[in-house]
Amino acid sequence: MRKHPEPQTEHAMAQITASVYTSHVPAIGAALDHGKTQEPYWQPVFEGYQFAKEWVAARCPDVVVLVYNDHATAFGPELVPTFALGTAAEFPIADEGFGPRPVPPVQGHPELAAHIAQSLIEEDFDLTLANRLPVDHGLTVPLSLMFGEQPVTGQWPVRVIPLAVNVVQYPVPSGRRCLALGRALRRAVHGFPAPLNVQVWGTGGMSHQLQGRRAGLINRAWDQQFIDRLIFEPEALAAVPTVDYVREAGSEGIELVMWLVARGAMGDLAGQPPPRLARRFYHVPASNTAVGHLILEDPEIRT
Amino acid sequence: MRKHPEPQTEHAMAQITASVYTSHVPAIGAALDHGKTQEPYWQPVFEGYQFAKEWVAARCPDVVVLVYNDHATAFGPELVPTFALGTAAEFPIADEGFGPRPVPPVQGHPELAAHIAQSLIEEDFDLTLANRLPVDHGLTVPLSLMFGEQPVTGQWPVRVIPLAVNVVQYPVPSGRRCLALGRALRRAVHGFPAPLNVQVWGTGGMSHQLQGRRAGLINRAWDQQFIDRLIFEPEALAAVPTVDYVREAGSEGIELVMWLVARGAMGDLAGQPPPRLARRFYHVPASNTAVGHLILEDPEIRT
Amino acid sequence: MSPPLSKPYLDIPGTTVFDADMARRGYGLNQFCMSLMQAGNRSRFRADEDAYLAAWPMTPEQRAAVRARDYNACIALGGNIYFLVKIGATDGISALQLVSSMSGMSEDGYRHMMLAGGRSPEGNRRLGEHGDAQAPRTAD
Amino acid sequence: MSPPLSKPYLDIPGTTVFDADMARRGYGLNQFCMSLMQAGNRSRFRADEDAYLAAWPMTPEQRAAVRARDYNACIALGGNIYFLVKIGATDGISALQLVSSMSGMSEDGYRHMMLAGGRSPEGNRRLGEHGDAQAPRTAD
Ligand SMILES: [Fe+3]
Numbered sequence: 001m002r003k004h005p006e007p008q009t010e011h012a013m014a015q016i017t018a019s020v021y022t023s024h025v026p027a028i029g030a031a032l033d034h035g036k037t038q039e040p041y042w043q044p045v046f047e048g049y050q051f052a053k054e055w056v057a058a059r060c061p062d063v064v065v066l067v068y069n070d071h072a073t074a075f076g077p078e079l080v081p082t083f084a085l086g087t088a089a090e091f092p093i094a095d096e097g098f099g100p101r102p103v104p105p106v107q108g109h110p111e112l113a114a115h116i117a118q119s120l121i122e123e124d125f126d127l128t129l130a131n132r133l134p135v136d137h138g139l140t141v142p143l144s145l146m147f148g149e150q151p152v153t154g155q156w157p158v159r160v161i162p163l164a165v166n167v168v169q170y171p172v173p174s175g176r177r178c179l180a181l182g183r184a185l186r187r188a189v190h191g192f193p194a195p196l197n198v199q200v201w202g203t204g205g206m207s208h209q210l211q212g213r214r215a216g217l218i219n220r221a222w223d224q225q226f227i228d229r230l231i232f233e234p235e236a237l238a239a240v241p242t243v244d245y246v247r248e249a250g251s252e253g254i255e256l257v258m259w260l261v262a263r264g265a266m267g268d269l270a271g272q273p274p275p276r277l278a279r280r281f282y283h284v285p286a287s288n289t290a291v292g293h294l295i296l297e298d299p300e301i302r303t
Numbered sequence: 304m305r306k307h308p309e310p311q312t313e314h315a316m317a318q319i320t321a322s323v324y325t326s327h328v329p330a331i332g333a334a335l336d337h338g339k340t341q342e343p344y345w346q347p348v349f350e351g352y353q354f355a356k357e358w359v360a361a362r363c364p365d366v367v368v369l370v371y372n373d374h375a376t377a378f379g380p381e382l383v384p385t386f387a388l389g390t391a392a393e394f395p396i397a398d399e400g401f402g403p404r405p406v407p408p409v410q411g412h413p414e415l416a417a418h419i420a421q422s423l424i425e426e427d428f429d430l431t432l433a434n435r436l437p438v439d440h441g442l443t444v445p446l447s448l449m450f451g452e453q454p455v456t457g458q459w460p461v462r463v464i465p466l467a468v469n470v471v472q473y474p475v476p477s478g479r480r481c482l483a484l485g486r487a488l489r490r491a492v493h494g495f496p497a498p499l500n501v502q503v504w505g506t507g508g509m510s511h512q513l514q515g516r517r518a519g520l521i522n523r524a525w526d527q528q529f530i531d532r533l534i535f536e537p538e539a540l541a542a543v544p545t546v547d548y549v550r551e552a553g554s555e556g557i558e559l560v561m562w563l564v565a566r567g568a569m570g571d572l573a574g575q576p577p578p579r580l581a582r583r584f585y586h587v588p589a590s591n592t593a594v595g596h597l598i599l600e601d602p603e604i605r606t
Numbered sequence: 607m608s609p610p611l612s613k614p615y616l617d618i619p620g621t622t623v624f625d626a627d628m629a630r631r632g633y634g635l636n637q638f639c640m641s642l643m644q645a646g647n648r649s650r651f652r653a654d655e656d657a658y659l660a661a662w663p664m665t666p667e668q669r670a671a672v673r674a675r676d677y678n679a680c681i682a683l684g685g686n687i688y689f690l691v692k693i694g695a696t697d698g699i700s701a702l703q704l705v706s707s708m709s710g711m712s713e714d715g716y717r718h719m720m721l722a723g724g725r726s727p728e729g730n731r732r733l734g735e736h737g738d739a740q741a742p743r744t745a746d
Numbered sequence: 747m748s749p750p751l752s753k754p755y756l757d758i759p760g761t762t763v764f765d766a767d768m769a770r771r772g773y774g775l776n777q778f779c780m781s782l783m784q785a786g787n788r789s790r791f792r793a794d795e796d797a798y799l800a801a802w803p804m805t806p807e808q809r810a811a812v813r814a815r816d817y818n819a820c821i822a823l824g825g826n827i828y829f830l831v832k833i834g835a836t837d838g839i840s841a842l843q844l845v846s847s848m849s850g851m852s853e854d855g856y857r858h859m860m861l862a863g864g865r866s867p868e869g870n871r872r873l874g875e876h877g878d879a880q881a882p883r884t885a886d
C-alpha cells in the first residue's frame with residue numbers, strides 16, 4: 001500500500017451502474033426457505049427471476065443500496081422515520097414472528113454509508129441514521145431472488161446499505177421526494193473516492209391490498225403503466241399523488257414509491273443518456289400480490 | 304356545539320405570534336430544583352428571565368413548538384433522527400442519571416402535531432415522528448425558565464410540541480435547512496383550522512464547549528454578533544457553515560443552529576413586517592456555558 | 607377537539623389508511639403485535655392469551671378483536687396489517703389465509719380470485735360505486 | 747479501507763467532533779453510558795464497576811478509561827460528552843466538575859476562568875496557534 005495516494009481521478013470514484021426493481025413478497029421468502037420453488041404455483045415466479053440471477057452473477061456489484069420498507073419490524077409505533085439509512089457494519093435477520101429467515105446476516109458498508117449520510121444531509125435530506133437495524137423480508141427477499149438460496153452460515157456476495165422508507169404510517173414521502181432522493185443518492189455515491197460498483201435496488205409493490213373488504217385488489221393495467229412511465233417518464237410519474245397509489249394499486253401498493261428512489265439514481269436524470277432496459281417481468285399472483293421486476297442499466301456500465 | 308361548522312375564516316386559523324430563544328443549561332434546572340436561584344452565582348441568571356416570566360404570563364400561548372436537542376436521552380447510539388417531531392399526548396420527564404427533574408410531565412397537542420407532520424412531510428421535510436419521547440433538560444429547562452417552578456403534580460400552562468434536532472452525531476443539519484424548517488413550520492401552523500396562539504421557541508447554546516483541552520470556551524463577541532444577525536439578517540446568518548460554529552462557539556455551541564428554526568417561523572421571512580425585539584439578555588457563566596435569551600414578537604400579535 | 611385534517615383517502619371503499627389518528631388509537635394493540643417477534647412472548651401468548659393481552663395497554667374491544675382473530679375489527683381499532691401479521695405468524699397461518707379472512711370471501715374463493723388475476727379495481731375505487739368490495743349505494 | 751471523508755473540523759485544537767467514525771468506535775461505551783439512566787443500573791454499576799462494565803461490548807481501553815474517569819480518554823475512544831455526563835450524574839458530580847477534569851486545569855482554576863468570562867477563543871481556533879488550549883507549534 002502506498003502511503004500517499006495519487007490525486008483522485010474520475011475513475012477512482014464509486015459509480016452507480018444499474019438499478020433493479022422488484023416486489024419483496026414475504027411468501028416468496030417462505031417458498032424459498034421451504035423448498036417450494038418448483039411447485040406449479042411458484043415455478044413461474046422463480047423462472048421470472050432466472051435472467052436476473054444470471055445477470056447479477058455476471059456483473060456483481062460491490063455494494064447495493066437497497067431501498068425497502070420496514071414492515072413494523074425495526075420501527076414500531078414509538079418512532080417512525082421517513083428515511084432511515086443503515087450505517088452499521090452488519091444487519092441481523094429479524095424474527096418477524098416465525099423465526100428469522102435462514103439466510104446469512106447482511107454485511108453493510110459503513111464508510112460509504114457515512115459518506116452518503118453526510119452528502120444527503122448536506123443536500124437537505126433529513127435522514128435518520130440507523131446504527132442498529134434488524135432487517136426483514138423487505139430487504140432479504142430481494143437478495144434471495146437475485147442471488148438464490150444461501151446457507152445461513154454463508155455470506156451474501158455483496159455488501160448492502162439499507163435505505164428504509166416509511167410507507168406504513170401516513171403521511172408517507174411523496175413520489176417527487178423519493179425521486180429527488182435518488183438523484184441526490186447518485187451525486188453522493190459518485191462523490192465517494194473509491195472505485196466501487198454500486199447498484200440501487202428499489203423494492204416493494206406492485207399492486208396489492210392486505211386489508212378490508214377490498215383485500216386482494218390487483219390492478220394489472222395500472223402496474224403496467226407504472227412500469228412504462230417509470231422507464232420513460234419518471235419525472236411525470238413522480239408527480240402522481242399518494243392517494244392515487246392507494247386508490248388504484250391498493251393500500252399496500254404505495255410501496256411502489258420506493259421504485260422512484262432507484263429510478264432517480266439513473267444517469268438520465270443527471271443529464272446522461274437514458275438507461276437500457278435489460279429485463280421486464282410481471283406475474284400474478286404471489287400470495288396476495290402482483291409481482292413486478294425490472295432491470296435498468298446505465299449505458300456506461302463497466303463490463 | 305354546532306353540527307356543521309361555518310366555513311373557516313382567516314381568524315379561525317392557528318397563528319404564530321412570537322418566538323423565544325434561550326439557552327437550556329442543565330445546571331439551571333438543578334439550581335431551580337435545589338432552591339439556589341437566590342445564590343449570588345445564580346441570581347443574575349434568574350433575574351435575567353424575570354421579564355420573560357411576566358411577558359409570557361401576559362400572553363400565554365396555547366401551544367409552544369419547542370425546538371431543542373435530545374442529549375443522548377431518548378435517542379441513543381442506535382438511531383439518530385435529524386428532525387424528530389413529538390406527536391404524543393404526553394411526554395414523560397426523563398431520568399438523565401440523577402432521577403427525573405421534579406417537574407410535571409409535558410402535555411402535547413397530537414392534533415396540531417399530526418397536522419404539522421403532514422404539512423412538513425408534504426413540503427419535503429423527512430421527519431421522524433416520535434409517538435413516545437421522554438424529554439430531557441433541553442426541553443424542560445426552558446419551560447422552567449419561562450414559567451417558573453411548578454409542583455411535580457401540577458401542570459405546565461401550555462401544551463408543547465417537541466421538535467428535536469440532531470446536534471449530537473455529525474453530520475448535523477445546516478443552518479440553511481433549519482431556517483427553511485422554520486419557514487415551513489409557519490406555513491404548517493397557519494394552515495391549522497383552529498384559533499390557537501402558537502409560539503416557537505429555539506433553545507440551546509450559546510457558546511460553550513464541554514470537552515477536551517478547549518473546555519470552557521466562551522466567545523462573547525461571536526455570541527453577540529450571532530444575536531444581531533439573527534434579528535436583522537437571518538438568511539445571511541443561516542449560510543454560516545457548521546464548522547464555524549464549532550470553531551468559534553465551541554463544540555456544543557452548534558446547538559445555536561436550532562435558534563434558526565424559531566427565527567424562520569417569524570413573519571418577515573414570509574413577507575410580513577419585521578418582528579419586534581421585546582427582550583435581549585446575555586450572561587456568562589452558567590456552569591460551563593454562556594447564557595443567551597431573546598424574545599421576538601410578530602407585529603400582528605394578538606393582545 | 608380540532609377539526610380533522612384533509613384526508614383524501616376516506617372515500618376509498620373497504621380500505622383504512624393508517625394515519626396519525628389511527629396510529630394513536632392502535633398504539634397499544636400494535637405494540638402487543640410487535641412483542642410477538644420474540645419466541646418467548648409467542649409461547650406466553652399461546653399458553654394464555656387473556657393473561658398475555660392483559661399486560662398491554664389495549665382497550666377491551668381491541669383484546670376481544672385479537673381473541674376472535676377479527677382482523678377487520680383490529681384494523682378499525684387502529685391496528686395496521688404489518689403489525690397484525692405477527693399474530694398470524696404466531697398462529698402459523700399464511701398471509702393469504704389471514705388476508706382472505708378480511709375479504710368477505712371464503713379462503714378458497716379468495717385463493718381462486720387471486721389465481722384468476724386478483725380483485726378488479728373496477729367499481730372499487732370510490733365509495734358508492736358498484737364493485738365487489740362494497741355494498742352498492744341504494745337508489746335515492 | 748476507504749479514504750476518509752472530508753472533515754473540516756480536524757484542525758480545531760482540543761476538540762473531537764462526534765462523527766460517524768467516532769460513533770462507530772464508541773458504540774458500546776455510549777450504550778453503557780445510557781444504561782445509567784435507570785436507577786437500578788446505577789446501583790449495580792456503583793456496587794461493582796468491573797462486573798457491570800464487563801457486560802457491555804466495550805474495549806479494555808474503554809473500560810479502563812471509564813474506571814479512571816479519564817473523560818478525555820473516553821472521548822478519544824468514541825465517547826460523546828452527552829453520553830458521558832451520565833457517569834458524572836451517577837457519581838454525583840456536577841457538569842462543571844466533570845468538564846473541568848478535561849481542561850488541563852484544576853477545578854478551582856477552571857471555575858475561576860469561567861467566572862472571568864470563560865476561555866478565550868484567541869489562539870484556540872486552529873491547530874498551531876498559540877492559545878491556552880494547545881501546545882504551541884515548535885518553530886520549523
Ligand atoms: Fe412490503
Ligand SMILES: [Fe+3]
Binds near residue numbers: 372374441507558
Ligand atoms: Fe444542550
